[in-house]
Amino acid sequence: xxxxxxxxxxxxxxxxxxLVGVIGLLLWAGGWAxxxxxxxSGFALVVAAVQAVGMVKDIMRGHWGLDILAVTxxxxxxLVGEYVAGLVIVLMLSGxxxxxxxxxxxxxxxxxxxxxxxxxxxxxxxxxxxxxxDVAMVAVGDVLLVRPSEIVPVDGELVSAExxxxxxxxxxxxxxxxxxxxxxxxxxxxNGQLAVEIRATATAEASQYQRIVVLVRQAAESKAPVxxxxxxxxxxxxxxxxxxxxxxxxxxxxxxxxxxxxxLATPCPLLIAAPVAFIGGMSRAAxxxxxxxxxxxxxxxxxxxxVVFDKTGTLTKGSPTLVEVRTEPGFDENxxxxxxxxxxxxxxxxxxxxxxxxxxxxxxxxxxxxxxxESATNGVVARIGGREVVVxxxxxxxxxxxxxxxxxxxxxxxxxxxxxxGRFAGALLASDRVRDNAASTIDRLGAxxxxxTMMLTxxxxxxxxxxxxxxxxxxxxxxxxxxxxxxxxxxxxxxxxIMVGDGVNDAPVLAAADVGIxxxxxxxxxxxxxxxxxxxxxxxxxxxxxxxxxxxxxxxxLQSIWLGIVLSVALxxxxxxxxxxxxxxxxxxxxxxxxxxxxxxxAIGQRRDIARFTxxxxxxxxxxxxx
Numbered sequence: 001x002x003x004x005x006x007x008x009x010x011x012x013x014x015x016x017x018x019l020v021g022v023i024g025l026l027l028w029a030g031g032w033a034x035x036x037x038x039x040x041s042g043f044a045l046v047v048a049a050v051q052a053v054g055m056v057k058d059i060m061r062g063h064w065g066l067d068i069l070a071v072t073x074x075x076x077x078x079l080v081g082e083y084v085a086g087l088v089i090v091l092m093l094s095g096x097x098x099x100x101x102x103x104x105x106x107x108x109x110x111x112x113x114x115x116x117x118x119x120x121x122x123x124x125x126x127x128x129x130x131x132x133x134d135v136a137m138v139a140v141g142d143v144l145l146v147r148p149s150e151i152v153p154v155d156g157e158l159v160s161a162e163x164x165x166x167x168x169x170x171x172x173x174x175x176x177x178x179x180x181x182x183x184x185x186x187x188x189x190x191n192g193q194l195a196v197e198i199r200a201t202a203t204a205e206a207s208q209y210q211r212i213v214v215l216v217r218q219a220a221e222s223k224a225p226v227x228x229x230x231x232x233x234x235x236x237x238x239x240x241x242x243x244x245x246x247x248x249x250x251x252x253x254x255x256x257x258x259x260x261x262x263x264l265a266t267p268c269p270l271l272i273a274a275p276v277a278f279i280g281g282m283s284r285a286a287x288x289x290x291x292x293x294x295x296x297x298x299x300x301x302x303x304x305x306x307v308v309f310d311k312t313g314t315l316t317k318g319s320p321t322l323v324e325v326r327t328e329p330g331f332d333e334n335x336x337x338x339x340x341x342x343x344x345x346x347x348x349x350x351x352x353x354x355x356x357x358x359x360x361x362x363x364x365x366x367x368x369x370x371x372x373x374e375s376a377t378n379g380v381v382a383r384i385g386g387r388e389v390v391v392x393x394x395x396x397x398x399x400x401x402x403x404x405x406x407x408x409x410x411x412x413x414x415x416x417x418x419x420x421x422g423r424f425a426g427a428l429l430a431s432d433r434v435r436d437n438a439a440s441t442i443d444r445l446g447a448x449x450x451x452x453t454m455m456l457t458x459x460x461x462x463x464x465x466x467x468x469x470x471x472x473x474x475x476x477x478x479x480x481x482x483x484x485x486x487x488x489x490x491x492x493x494x495x496x497x498i499m500v501g502d503g504v505n506d507a508p509v510l511a512a513a514d515v516g517i518x519x520x521x522x523x524x525x526x527x528x529x530x531x532x533x534x535x536x537x538x539x540x541x542x543x544x545x546x547x548x549x550x551x552x553x554x555x556x557x558l559q560s561i562w563l564g565i566v567l568s569v570a571l572x573x574x575x576x577x578x579x580x581x582x583x584x585x586x587x588x589x590x591x592x593x594x595x596x597x598x599x600x601x602x603a604i605g606q607r608r609d610i611a612r613f614t615x616x617x618x619x620x621x622x623x624x625x626x627x
Contacts, residue, residue, distance in 0.1 A: 013047065013094035021087060041078045044086035048074040051093075069238055073262035076245075077582055080256045085263055085582035092590050119153035119187065119209065125197060135204040142200045146191045154187045155207040156198035164192035208536070211520065233561060241265035241572065248576035257578060263585040264571040273560030273596040280603030281553030289537045290546045291520075297532045300515045301550030305494045307442075307450045307543070308509075310501035311457035311467055314519055314540065315438045318502070320351055320414065320430035322358035326407055327426040336426055338364040340418055343382035343389045346372035351416060351430060390419040397424070437541045439471050444544045448551065452494045456485045456509065485509040500543055517543055553603045560600040567592045 008015040020043045024036045052071050070093055077086040122135045123145040130145055135153045138144065143159060146152055152165070164176040167189040176192060179185060185198055188209030204210055245261035278295030285292045292298060309315050325333040341359035344352040346369055359366060370383035379392015381400070390400040394417050398404040401419035407427040409415050418425045442453055454475040457464050464478035477488050489497060489512050499506075499513035502520075510516030511530040518531035519538065535542040571588060574580055580588065 011094065011098045014091070014098050017043070017047075017087065017091045017094055021091070024087070037081075037083050040083040040087045044074050044078055044083065044090050047090045047093075069241055069262065069265050072242070073259070073265065076255075076259040076262050080259045080582075082256065082259055082582040085259065085586045088583055088586035089263060092586055092593065095590070119151045119204070122153040123147070138200050138204055140200055140202060144198050144200060145195060146198060147195050148191060148193050150191050152185050152187050152189050152191060152198065152209075153207075154200045154204050155202040156185050156187075156200045158183050158185055158196060159199050160194070160196035163194050163196045166190040166192070211536075233565065237265075237565060240569070244572055244576060252578065254578070256582070257576065260575045260578070260580060260582045260585055261572045263582050264568055264575050264580065264589050273564060273600045274557050276597055276600035277553055277557035277560060277603040280556075280601060280605070281549055284553075284603065284605045285533070285546060285549050288542065288545045288549065289535060289539070290517075290542050290549070291534045291536060292546070293532050293534075295553075297515055298550040298553045300496045300532075301498070301547050302554035304450050304496045304498045304515060304547060304550075306452035306454065306492055306496075307445055307498045307500065308454040308456055308489065308492075308513065309473070310499075310506050311455055311459055311464060312432060313502040314500055315455070315467060315471065316432040316434055318432065319354055320432045321354050322428060323413065323431050324429040325426065326429065328424055331420070331425045334362060334364055336418060336420075337362065337428070338366065339384050339387070339389045339420065339425075340391050340416070340428060342367045342369065342384045343372065343380050343391050345369070346382055347374050347380040347391075354430060355416070355428065387421050391416060393417065401425075434467060434470055435540055437539070441541045441544055442471055442473065444541075445547060448544070448547050450498065450547060452492075454488075454492070456480050456488055482506075482508045486512045489513050498543070498547070500540070517546065549605070552605060556600060556603045560596045563599055564592055564596040567595065 020039060024039055027033075027035045027039065048071050051074075055068055055071060070089065074086050074089050077083065077089065119135050122133055122138050124131045124133050124138065125143040125145055138154050144153065144156065158179050158181055160181065162178065162180045164178055165185060166176050167186060177189075184201070186209065187202075187204070187207040202208075241262060245258045245265070248257040248261050249255055275295075278298060281298045282292050282295065285298075292301075312318050322337075325337055327333055327336050337355070337359050341356045341364065344355045345366060356366070367384050370386070372380060372382035374380045375392070375396060378396040379390065381388065381390050383389075388400075390397050394404065394406055394415070397417040397419045401422055401424040404417060404419065404424040407415055407417075407429075409429060413429050413431045416428045416430065418427065445451075445453075452475075453473045454477070455464060455468050455473050456477050458480050459478055461476075461478040464476050467473075468476045477484070480488070485506075486509050489499060489509055496514035498515045498517060499509050500517045500519065501510055502518060506518070508530070510518055510532075513532075515533065516531040517533045517535060519540070520531075520534035520536050533546055535546075568589070571580065571585065571592070575585055
């Protein structure tokens with residue numbers, strides 16, 4: 001009962017139309033046929049008048065829509081005495097809105113799931129007690145208990161020995177991910193069958209899942225370009241329908257033919273197909289780890305011809321890794337790396353983590369410093385094992401070791417110099433490695449029609465050229481300031497242009513591009529907010545998914561629109577010969593609406609995702625399945 005009342009309130013015109021129909025049947029059964037005609041005709045004209053008011057307002061704003069056909073069809077059926085057909089058209093229009101609402105709810109399932117599953121409570125470990133707190137009260141460093149099958153409330157690192165997490169709602173990965181102590185865990189993932197403890201590394205507001213929720217809410221509230229897409233066909237379809245209906249009337253001399261043709265020209269397929277397809281495409285993108293902030297973004301992605309990449313953190317990993325240790329006489333490689341990594345424990349530089357990780361990989365035990373101090377942008381000085389260790393730029397190290405000498409490096413590399421007790425000890429060479437899937441991403445974008453590639457970076461020209469050559473990027477602009485990047489984007493002729501970046505300095509150019517895509521997993525909030533789409537994983541290949549989903553969505557939207565047009569035109573031609581009565585035509589048009597909705601729902605595309613993206617992104621899974 002509650003469900004019925006809720007739907008009556010949600011769709012009052014549908015409910016009123018059904019009620020009028022039932023009353024009409026009772027009047028007809030009682031022998032009052034004239035009353036039925038007056039009831040049906042009056043109700044249909046009232047609905048037509050309401051629709052006409054909105055139509056006139058739209059026309060005054062310069063927007064010529066498809067509702068003129070619906071209003072004309074209702075009025076025509078009433079004037080020629082086909083009052084039953086008039087009521088059926090009203091039911092079709094109001095029912096079409098209900099069907100659209102149902103389809104939208106079905107298509108937004110993944111978007112809504114993100115919002116409704118947002119963690120609300122957390123179990124904080126306070127000594128020997130477990131205290132349940134609001135997730136907003138969790139602070140960085142808090143130890144939290146996550147029970148079996150619970151959602152991880154905030155980003156953190158695993159304290160317990162091991163667990164398995166379902167990250168499907170975040171990454172789209174259907175296989176549980178094994179984690180061991182020290183591994184990062186993302187908020188929004190679902191814990192396995194073991195209760196575990198995690199240490200919070202971010203507040204709820206700054207956590208991965210909450211960032212996704214905010215972006216998804218923006219996407220859900222944005223309006224797809226339904227009107228623009230449908231109205232491309234509105235005027236010619238309206239003129240054709242009115243001309244065909246007028247010709248049928250002229251040749252037959254029967255005004256009923258005019259109504260019979262227009263009944264089958266009602267615009268529901270055009271009005272419903274586009275929004276359902278776009279919302280389905282947005283839902284599909286969210287399920288694949290890409291939050292798209294509006295249907296217009298999907299349309300631009302579908303037509304994109306140029307892609308521009310930032311370098312650091314986008315095409316490269318953004319964290320240089322150690323490639324070589326060059327020592328001076330009297331120093332051993334592992335000895336030098338151990339001293340450097342021990343000193344870097346007290347540095348905030350981006351290289352510190354990489355050097356410490358390299359030492360751990362070699363099984364080198366790090367030492368605590370007797371004292372340490374960091375010189376911002378230059379390096380760090382620390383007392384390690386009774387020896388003074390200086391690590392940093394050449395000029396900084398040379399101040400402590402006059403015999404320091406520059407070492408030769410290849411393009412794309414950088415050197416970290418070391419002095420021990422006032423004596424030059426050697427240099428460590430690091431390189432920011434290109435992402436493993438960067439080259440394949442560019443190739444696959446080219447296969448989708450995005451063949452013009454460009455790199456914009458603030459890095460040195462030699463380093464940028466080296467990366468571009470390795471990846472096959474055709475155009476490079478290095479040593480760019482943010483304003484330079486915006487100017488370069490504006491000068492590109494092959495549009496629409498996609499810009500992919502991750503840093504704060506990328507925010508202006510992401511906003512300036514036709515489609516700005518931010519690497520949101522580790523990128524800046526500013527970049528995510530200014531972008532049109534956000535990749536919520538540290539995976540550049542999701543750019544390919546975004547373009548592919550945009551193309552699929554546009555194709556399905558246009559297919560659905562043309563399906564409605566072709567079916568309607570064919571039926572109108574048949575009706576022009578008097579072979580389809582007005583009442584039957586109204587009922588048949590409802591089936592056309594249903595066919596277009598079902599076709600548009602294909603934009604959700606779950607089966608295609610499994611078949612296509614598993615095959616492309618995880619070839620080892622396919623190999624295992626075949627084996």
